[in-house]
Amino acid sequence: AQSVTQLDSQVPVFEEAPVELRCNYSSSVSVYLFWYVQYPNQGLQLLLKYLSGSTLVKGINGFEAEFNKSQTSFHLRKPSVHISDTAEYFCAVSGQTGANNLFFGTGTRLTVIP
Amino acid sequence: IAGITQAPTSQILAAGRRMTLRCTQDMRHNAMYWYRQDLGLGLRLIHYSNTAGTTGKGEVPDGYSVSRANTDDFPLTLASAVPSQTSVYFCASSVEAGPGNTIYFGEGSWLTVV
Numbered sequence: 001a002q003s004v005t006q007l008d009s010q011v012p013v014f015e016e017a018p019v020e021l022r023c024n025y026s027s028s029v030s031v032y033l034f035w036y037v038q039y040p041n042q043g044l045q046l047l048l049k050y051l052s053g054s055t056l057v058k059g060i061n062g063f064e065a066e067f068n069k070s071q072t073s074f075h076l077r078k079p080s081v082h083i084s085d086t087a088e089y090f091c092a093v094s095g096q097t098g099a100n101n102l103f104f105g106t107g108t109r110l111t112v113i114p
Numbered sequence: 115i116a117g118i119t120q121a122p123t124s125q126i127l128a129a130g131r132r133m134t135l136r137c138t139q140d141m142r143h144n145a146m147y148w149y150r151q152d153l154g155l156g157l158r159l160i161h162y163s164n165t166a167g168t169t170g171k172g173e174v175p176d177g178y179s180v181s182r183a184n185t186d187d188f189p190l191t192l193a194s195a196v197p198s199q200t201s202v203y204f205c206a207s208s209v210e211a212g213p214g215n216t217i218y219f220g221e222g223s224w225l226t227v228v
Contacts, residue, residue, distance in 0.1 A: 009154075032214045043118075043204055043219035044157070051214050090156060094213045100145060100164075101172065102217060104156040 002027040002093040006105035013081055014113045021076040021108045023065075023091035033074040034092040034102065035065055044090060050074065061085065086112045117141060118220035120205050126226045127195050135190045135223050137205030143218070145211040146188040147172075148180060150201040151222070157204065163188055164211035195227045 007022040025031060032051050036044040048059025055067040065076045074091060088109050092102040121136045139146065144165045149157040149172075159172030163182040177199060179191045188207075192199055203223045208215040 004156075036219075041221075043206075043221045045219070046216050049214075049216065096213055098213065100208055100211050100213050100215050100217070101159055101162065102157075104158070106154055106156040 002029075002031060002095060002103045004091050004093050004103055004105035006091055006108050008108050009106065010109045010111065012111045012113055015083055016080045018079050019077065019081050019085075019110065021089050021091075021110065023074045023076065023105060025072050025074065025091075025093045027072075027093060027095065030096045032094050032096060033065075033067060034094075035059065035063070035074070035076050036090045036092060036104075037061075038088040038090065038107075040087070047076070047089075081110070081112050083112050083114060085110060118205055118207060118218060120203075120220040120223045122223060123221070124224040124226075126228060127192075129196055129227055130194050133192045133195055133225070135192075135203055135205075135225070137188045137190070137220060138186050139188075139205075139207045140186065141207060141209075141218070142185060143207035143209050144185070145208045145215070146182065147206040147208075147217065148178070148188070148190045149204045149206060149219075150174065151204060152201050160190065160203075162211075195225075197227045199225065200227045201225060 003026045005024045013019045034049045035047040050067045091105040118139045147162045148160040161180040205220040
């Protein structure tokens with residue numbers, strides 16, 4: 001089975017500052033990795049995903065993440081955040097075979113301070 | 115484009131009562147899912163359906179049942195609600211059931227069992 005650890009439950013950051021949200025995974029098999037964003041009172045929306053190929057993945061809203069197999073990490077970054085980036089961010093993992101079952105981390109609450 | 119529609123949006127339910135959360139998607143996706151979201155636990159898979167006519171158990175299936183009579187609808191039933199089932203429930207879907215397929219989420223149903 002797979003699991004995900006999001007090391008920070010809350011990350012406050014000033015507007016226009018860079019941010020990194022950390023995600024580490026555990027799996028005995030090769031994985032696919034995802035970042036989802038949840039705005040207040042809404043469902044989750046895919047930011048980006050890593051399936052194969054380049055380890056640097058670019059997503060929507062200026063976010064990117066880097067897959068690091070040796071460190072089993074998939075940290076999310078943005079060079080300059082906006083107020084509108086305030087949301088909950090979830091890292092998720094699935095195996096590369098079998099059912100399409102995502103295992104989610106507990107989430108990181110990003111608060112952008114004006 | 116409606117995407118995934120969940121009903122009700124919110125509900126307060128007496129313990130012991132039966133409740134069905136409805137989910138309809140208009141994207142003709144083959145696979146559908148039900149997740150519950152709890153503070154500090156992230157999202158956990160309750161049940162899934164890889165295609166119409168089939169269902170499977172996720173991480174936390176106890177106390178819940180599902181059916182998939184057609185492609186569009188995937189209702190979740192709580193046969194006899196208990197307070198520990200107080201949660202936000204998300205219906206989701208993907209084009210196919212295989213891993214790596216992007217999962218799309220509904221807006222959620224807030225359920226309080228008292």
